[in-house]
Amino acid sequence: MRILNIFIVVLAFAISAIAQNATISGKVTYGNEIPLQGANVQIVQTRQSVRTDTNGNFSLSNVPPGRYSILVHLEGFSDVARQIAVNPGASLSLNFQLGITSLREEVTVTASGQEQTVFDSFQSVTSIGPGRALEKASTSIGEVIDGEPGVAKRSFGPGSARPVLRGFDGDRVLVLENGIRNGSVGSQSGDHGEPLDPLAAERIEIVKGPATLLYGSNAIGGVVNVIDHTDDDYTDGVRGYVKGVGGTADKQGAIGGGIEYGVNRWLLRGNFGAQRTGDYQTPIGRVPNSASRSTTGSFGAGYYGEKAFLSGKFSADVRRFGIPFAALFEGHGEKPKEGELPDVDEDIDLRMRRYNVRFNGGFRDLNNPFLRGINYAIDYTDYRHKEIESEDGIDEVGTTFSNKVFNYRSVFEQQQYQRLTGRFGFEGFNRDYEVVGAEQLIDGPIRQNSFSVFGLQELNFDRVKFQFGGRVENNRYRAEDPQYRDRNFTGFSGAAGMNIGLWNGGAFVFNYTFSTRAPALEELYNNGPHIGTVTFEIGNENLRKETANGFDFSLRHTSQRFRFSGDVYYYRINDFVFLAPQDEDGDGDVDIEDGLPVARFEQEDAEYVGAEISAEATFNRWLGGFAIFDVVRAKLVDQDINIPRIPPARAKLGLDFRYEGLSLRPEVVFASAQTKIFPLETRTAGYGLVNIAGSYTIGRQKYAHIFSFNAYNLTDKLYRNHVNLVKDFMPEIGRGIRVGYTFRFF
Numbered sequence: 165m166r167i168l169n170i171f172i173v174v175l176a177f178a179i180s181a182i183a184q185n186a187t188i189s190g191k192v193t194y195g196n197e198i199p200l201q202g203a204n205v206q207i208v209q210t211r212q213s214v215r216t217d218t219n220g221n222f223s224l225s226n227v228p229p230g231r232y233s234i235l236v237h238l239e240g241f242s243d244v245a246r247q248i249a250v251n252p253g254a255s256l257s258l259n260f261q262l263g264i265t266s267l268r269e270e271v272t273v274t275a276s277g278q279e280q281t282v283f284d285s286f287q288s289v290t291s292i293g294p295g296r297a298l299e300k301a302s303t304s305i306g307e308v309i310d311g312e313p314g315v316a317k318r319s320f321g322p323g324s325a326r327p328v329l330r331g332f333d334g335d336r337v338l339v340l341e342n343g344i345r346n347g348s349v350g351s352q353s354g355d356h357g358e359p360l361d362p363l364a365a366e367r368i369e370i371v372k373g374p375a376t377l378l379y380g381s382n383a384i385g386g387v388v389n390v391i392d393h394t395d396d397d398y399t400d401g402v403r404g405y406v407k408g409v410g411g412t413a414d415k416q417g418a419i420g421g422g423i424e425y426g427v428n429r430w431l432l433r434g435n436f437g438a439q440r441t442g443d444y445q446t447p448i449g450r451v452p453n454s455a456s457r458s459t460t461g462s463f464g465a466g467y468y469g470e471k472a473f474l475s476g477k478f479s480a481d482v483r484r485f486g487i488p489f490a491a492l493f494e495g496h497g498e499k500p501k502e503g504e505l506p507d508v509d510e511d512i513d514l515r516m517r518r519y520n521v522r523f524n525g526g527f528r529d530l531n532n533p534f535l536r537g538i539n540y541a542i543d544y545t546d547y548r549h550k551e552i553e554s555e556d557g558i559d560e561v562g563t564t565f566s567n568k569v570f571n572y573r574s575v576f577e578q579q580q581y582q583r584l585t586g587r588f589g590f591e592g593f594n595r596d597y598e599v600v601g602a603e604q605l606i607d608g609p610i611r612q613n614s615f616s617v618f619g620l621q622e623l624n625f626d627r628v629k630f631q632f633g634g635r636v637e638n639n640r641y642r643a644e645d646p647q648y649r650d651r652n653f654t655g656f657s658g659a660a661g662m663n664i665g666l667w668n669g670g671a672f673v674f675n676y677t678f679s680t681r682a683p684a685l686e687e688l689y690n691n692g693p694h695i696g697t698v699t700f701e702i703g704n705e706n707l708r709k710e711t712a713n714g715f716d717f718s719l720r721h722t723s724q725r726f727r728f729s730g731d732v733y734y735y736r737i738n739d740f741v742f743l744a745p746q747d748e749d750g751d752g753d754v755d756i757e758d759g760l761p762v763a764r765f766e767q768e769d770a771e772y773v774g775a776e777i778s779a780e781a782t783f784n785r786w787l788g789g790f791a792i793f794d795v796v797r798a799k800l801v802d803q804d805i806n807i808p809r810i811p812p813a814r815a816k817l818g819l820d821f822r823y824e825g826l827s828l829r830p831e832v833v834f835a836s837a838q839t840k841i842f843p844l845e846t847r848t849a850g851y852g853l854v855n856i857a858g859s860y861t862i863g864r865q866k867y868a869h870i871f872s873f874n875a876y877n878l879t880d881k882l883y884r885n886h887v888n889l890v891k892d893f894m895p896e897i898g899r900g901i902r903v904g905y906t907f908r909f910f
Contacts, residue, residue, distance in 0.1 A: 184252040189223040192216045192236055194262045198865050202399060202910075203238040203262070208280050209624065211536075231626055231665065233281045236260045237271055238910075242293050245270040245281040247669050247722065263861075268727075268780070269293045274343070274369040274389040276631075277378050277575055277587050277620065283722045286631045286661040286675055288731050288776070290315070290370040297362045298904045299857050299874040301409045301418055303439050303456045303483065305339065305390060308362040311833070313729075313778045314372045314794050316811035318887045320355040320696065321894070322414070322444060323456035323485025324514070328887055329372050330733065331772055331796040331810045332385025335684040340379070340389040345593060347518065347545025347569040351382070352686040353696030354889040355490065356565075359481040359518040359547065360390050361437045361460040363407055363420040367391045372776070373733060374679040374714050376657040377618060377635050380591070381681040384712055384737075393422055394433065394477065396526065396539075398468035400426045403910040413876075413900025414454075415442035433477070434463040443486075446505075446895040447882040453511045454894075456485035466524075474525040481518040484552075486511060489893045490695050491553075493760060506893055512562070512695075516549035533579065540574040551603065563601035570594045586621035586633075597685060605690040605701065608645035612685055614638065627665040634658040639682040641689075648689055649705045655680030673718040683707040687741050687765045693758040698889055699743055700757040702764040710767075712737040724782070731776045740770035740800070742807065745844055754844065761844060769801040788820035790831075797840065808842035809887045812850070825861040830854075838886040846892055851883035870906040 192203040199220025206213035207224065209232050216222045229252045236244045241262040250256065269291035273279050282289050290312050300308045306317035306325030318333050319325035329337050335351045339358050350356040362368070368390050375383040393405075404423035410416060420437035440457040443450045459482050466475025490512040526539040547567040553560045573591035578584075592615035599606055616637035623630040635657045642650050661675040690703040714735040721728045743763035745754040755762040774796030782788045795813035799806050818831030837850040859872040880899040884891040 184229065185225070186227045186229065186250045186252070186254040186256060187223065187225045188227055188234070188248075188250070188256045188258060189221070190258040190260065191220045192222065192238075192260045192262065193220055194241060194863055198863055200238055200241070200262060203236055203241075203260075204397075205260075206235050206237070206279070208233040208235055208284060233284050234258065235271055235279070235281055236262065237279075238262060242295070243270040243291075245283060245722070246724075247283070249668065269367055271367075272369050272371075273391070274340075274371050274375075274387055277589075278577065283671070283720055284663075286663060286673060287375065288314070288372045288716065288718060288729070290372070290778075292368040292370075294366055294906075295859060295870065295872065297365050297368060298407060298409065298906060299859075299872050299902070301363060301411075301416070301439075301902060301904065303357075303441065303458045303485065305358050305360050305362055305368070305388065309368060309370060309388065311792075311814075311816065312370060313776045313792050314731075314774075314796075315370060316887050317885065318354055318809065318889070319885065320490070320889050321451075321454050321456075321486060321488045322441065322897075323454075323483070324350070324355050324357040324487070326350050326354075326358055327370070327388045328809075328811065329370065329386035329388070330774055331798045331807070333809065333887070335382055335687070336385035336681065338375070338379055338383040338387050340387060342391055342394060342522075342524075342541075343389060344522070344541055344543045344571050344573065345545075345569065347520070347547045347567060347571075349547070349549075349565055349567050349597070352684060352690075353694065354698075355487045355514060355696040356549070357483070357485065357514070357516065359483065359516060361420070361439075361458070361481065362390070363409070363418060363437050363439065364392050364422065364435050364460065364462075365390050366393045372731075373675070373716050374657070374659070374677040374712065374735075376677070376679040376681070377620060377633050377659050380614070380616060380635075381637055381639070381655060381657070381679070381709075384679045384681045384710065392462075393424065393435070394464070394475070394524075396468070396473055396475075396524070398426055398429055398431060398473075399424070402426075403908075405906060405908045407904065407906045409439070409902060409904045411441070411900060411902040413897050414444035416440070416902065420460075429468055431466050431468060431475070433465070434461075435479075436461045444897045445900070446898045447880050448895065449505050451488050451505065451894055452508060453486035453513070454488045456483065458483035458485075471529060472525070472527045474523070476521070476523045479520045479522075481520075482516070484513055484515045486513050487551075487695070489890050492893070493695050493698060511554040513552040513554060514549055515552055517547075519546045520544070535576055536579045537577040538574065539577075541572070543569075543571040545569045545571075551601070561601065563599060563603035566596075566598045566600075568596045583624050584621060585624070586619065588617075588619035590615070590617045592616065595685075603693065603695070605686070605692045605694060606643075607647065608643065610641060610643045610648070610685055610689065613640045613642075629663040631661040631663070632659065637680070637682070641685060643689065651683075651688060651705065653682035653709050655682060655709050655711075669723045670721045671719075673716075673720065675714070675716040675718075677712070677714040677716075679712040679714065681710040681712070683709065683741055683765075690765075693760050695760075696889075697743065697763075698760065699763040700760040701743065702746070702762065704765040707741060707765060707767060708739045710737055710739050710741060726779075726781050728779045729777070733772075733774055735772040737770045737772070739767040741765055741767055742770075742800070768803065770798060770807060771801055772796060772798045786822055788822065790816075790818050790820065790829075792816040806840045806842050808845050809889075810838070810840070811887055812836045812838035812848070825863065826858070827860075828856065828858040830856045835883075848884045848886040848891060851881055853881055853883070854878040867907065867909040870904075870908070872904040872906070873901060875901045
């Protein structure tokens with residue numbers, strides 16, 4: 165009888181607990197209340213999710229009381245997130261309206277290794293959708309995301325532009341494709357680009373600040389992750405897109421598309437793209453040899469079961485782009501007069517190709533007391549580029565760079581235990597690198613092996629969340645030529661953060677990170693004239709690993725009418741690696757070798773301090789506004805010398821006029837003069853630009869037409885990018901307009 169009484173009490177308690185749970189239901193639409201089928205509606209904190217039916221309706225039951233973020237995602241549409249409070253036993257009705265384009269996306273997988281809202285992320289993240297990427301279409305990823313909060317571009321011409329995050333450049337910024345290194349050699353040379361097609365991106369995520377915990381020592385400055393249309397879930401039927409772009413100032417033309425077909429839990433995918441640009445126009449004339457062209461394609465297939473999935477893909481990227489004025493540094497041309505472009509007798513191009521094979525797989529919703537899911541990836545990249553010297557119509561290969569990289573990565577997601585969630589994993593890569601030819605900075609091949617283990621945990625106390633984790637990474641360099649020393653580096657990175665909910669939709673976030681970076685292969689062993697850095701480089705085999713302490717403070721607010729994010733950060737980097745000018749003869753002037761200033765990789769403590777503000781407001785149903793501001797200062801502490809190529813302070817202000825499917829966004833961009841410069845640098849003047857972007861969407865239940873345009877530098881302002889390695893010769897692009905068209909079917 166006693167046992168029966170206990171059973172009745174337990175049963176009554178369970179029924180009472182279930183009765184306290186809530187139900188969330190609603191509808192997902194776009195355009196003129198057109199229902200969207202197959203949209204994924206997810207409660208981020210509990211991982212509960214459901215897809216909308218043919219009428220766009222959804223329902224989530226048994227939702228415990230608490231504060232949650234509801235995220236709605238459907239490929240081809242801009243994500244929508246909303247913060248809600250769920251009371252015991254409540255029945256909430258939430259309707260969501262998705263759009264084709266927006267200023268920012270609201271989802272990130274890069275910041276924590278799993279899908280979450282940008283607002284909930286501990287790190288500062290900017291997420292850009294396909295609409296914004298189309299407006300700024302380019303052959304290089306650096307051109308596309310330049311001007312986002314905390315993001316500048318390092319370049320040696322449009323085809324080689326690479327992201328700079330919070331002033332960090334090169335090997336301190338990691339560029340990924342679907343979470344995996346893309347196998348390029350773009351980090352250590354301004355004239356080497358990244359083999360990524362922005363037109364094929366479904367989303368570009370930018371994690372600012374140290375991301376070494378999840379992605380390794382190369383991410384001490386941040387991560388840029390280009391995510392394509394490959395999803396890890398099954399969708400029945402056919403969906404896809406076709407895009408076209410045309411531009412005036414650089415005679416741009418591009419076309420791309422992709423298709424996905426799902427049947428019986430199988431998905432077949434294919435993508436293609438082709439783009440060309442001519443020499444671009446500036447207020448003082450066309451920049452010679454700034455043209456570029458690229459061709460990309462991929463195909464793959466996968467099986468997506470209820471509990472497991474496996475997919476494979478092959479992709480190819482072939483491109484050629486000019487390196488403007490590179491021949492000047494080899495003596496083939498004359499220095500320009502003030503206000504004129506130089507005359508160059510010889511063109512130097514870079515012809516690149518990348519072949520990639522990737523397998524992804526995983527297990528989800530496991531009936532395991534410890535593990536909820538497993539994801540893994542195996543990736544092989546065969547990358548090669550040739551530097552082509554063209555004179556009198558004759559092409560001659562000067563230098564060939566070869567980089568073969570085998571990557572592997574696995575992440576294990578834990579089952580939630582009370583208030584604790586998290587994930588852990590391991591990853592590694594093997595790299596075979598070789599340079600042959602006139603710019604052979606290293607004799608013979610060199611192999612780099614890397615392996616690491618990591619973990620990231622989170623404690624959720626409703627209004628207050630804590631995140632902490634660590635990573636141990638080992639990097640080993642082995643050279644075939646016995647003149648080089650073998651080097652081993654083992655480092656630990658750790659992080660701790662706190663997210664405090666201040667009000668409904670408001671939060672204060674604090675992060676502390678301790679990051680370790682092993683010296684790059686090129687920093688250790690390069691020796692010779694290097695046009696890509698405009699120096700005669702001397703490597704340093706005695707370099708030590710960098711260690712950085714970082715502090716990041718963020719205030720955020722999000723609601724249907726207003727979104728705001730403000731960040732202040734400080735990084736102290738011990739043993740910071742930089743190219744130091746050499747004066748071996750002691751005459752007070754920098755040594756010159758092969759017509760280039762001699763610089764050696766040396767180390768000294770450095771500091772980076774800066775701030776970013778991003779805000780968007782909806783004033784009424786027709787009018788909104790946005791503002792961006794960022795500034796960073798960086799210096800070598802002991803010598804009190806500014807670090808080279810740090811972007812100037814910038815601000816952007818704009819309006820967003822909306823009427824039904826039409827959006828018009830005029831904006832003004834201001835940049836201050838950069839006078840805090842390295843001894844060998846020249847200052848750049850401040851400038852102001854006027855741009856207008858816009859889009860018009862015609863939507864139906866199964867397809868949509870999207871027309872877009874971007875009219876830039878409308879006043880034809882002559883200005884220069886301080887992070888451009890040849891800014892004294894090459895101004896930025898003049899007045900122009902870019903138009904685009906996208907047809908999506910779903």
